[in-house]
Amino acid sequence: MPTVKEAAAELGLGPERVAQLTQRGQLPASKVDGRWIIERSDLRAYKQERESKVSVSKAAAALGLSEITVCVAIREGSLPAKKIDERWLIEPEALEAYKQERQQMKQELQLRATTEEAAADLGLGVFRVIQLAREGTLPARKINGQWLIDREGLEAYKKLRQTPGTNEVGAALGLSADRITDLIRTGRLKASKIGPGRMSHWKIQPSDLKSFKKLRETTAAGPGFELRSQDWINARLAQQATKTPQT
Structure with a gap:
């Protein structure tokens, strides 16, 4: 069985280092006649572990x-x-x-943008982008302590921000922004809300605005359409749907 000195030569270490390994239990050894002796199998196992x-x-x-x-x-x-x-x-x-x-x-990372890139693309501050990521408005994932924004989600949010809001739609329809908000809340005009809490605002897709304009024309309600109740509108639509054409 190898001694500490022989084991050191085989491992390419100093005898003191091998002695430390035996004392710490990292290299099994036993004392025989006042000398530390290492089993050949233990030395081989330790050597293989190092080399592997x-x-x-x-x-x-x-x-x-x-x-x-x-x-x-x-x-x-x-x-x-x-x-x-x-x-x-x-x-x-x-x-x-x-x-x-x-x-x-x-x-x-190639599919995601940094908060700095997203901020530049959206024309917002980095802190605002982080807020949007935290609240889930912008699809994002935190990797190594850094928010990374999904590029497809970023593009979708960018398009949503570019869609008209209550002011623009109100101007197009000749109504106030408050009236547009009422129409949205009563379900007559579809819209999506973006932004957190009190900072949120409505965005109306062009297709939804087109549907709303068509509804105004179909009901033939005239300028007072926006003041009619939803029940009145539903009844008028039902009446027109059941009306048979004259022959």
């Missing part, structure tokens, strides 16, 4: 990262590793899993 793992420098080269970045990932727990001989060593399987995770994240 990847060093920080090799991991950095495989990932295309700096050694400092790899060490940070290890300390944060995102890259599992074990300290052997005062060195961080990584299982090949763990390294491959981490590599695939980074590739997936890279692909996902």
Whole structure:
């Protein structure tokens, strides 16, 4: 059975370092005649464990990262590793899993915009974009402490912001913005609400505005259409639907 000195020579370590490993229980050993003796099988197992793992420098080269970045990932727990001989060593399987995770994240980042990019695209402040992400108005995901905005959701929100509001629709119909809001709340004019709480406002899609204009013409209610009750409008539509054409 190898002594500490012989084990040190085989492992490429100093005898003092091997003695520390035995004292810490990292390398099983027993004392015989006042000397520490290491079982050949234990020495072989320890050696194989060291050789089967990847060093920080090799991991950095495989990932295309700096050694400092790899060490940070290890300390944060995102890259599992074990300290052997005062060195961080990584299982090949763990390294491959981490590599695939980074590739997936890279692909996902291509589908998302940063808050700065979204703010520039929308003409808003970064803080406002973060608010929209937090409240769910803008589809977003927090990755590594940073909000990333879904690009398709960003484009949809951008189009919604560009649709006319109560002021624009009121001007087109010759009504006040307050009256348009009443029509929306009573369900006669479809609209979408964007923004949080008191800062929210109504947006009307062109197709919904077109349907509303058609309803005004169909009911033949004239200028007083907007003042009619919903029951009156429904009754008028039902009357027209059941009316048979004269022959």
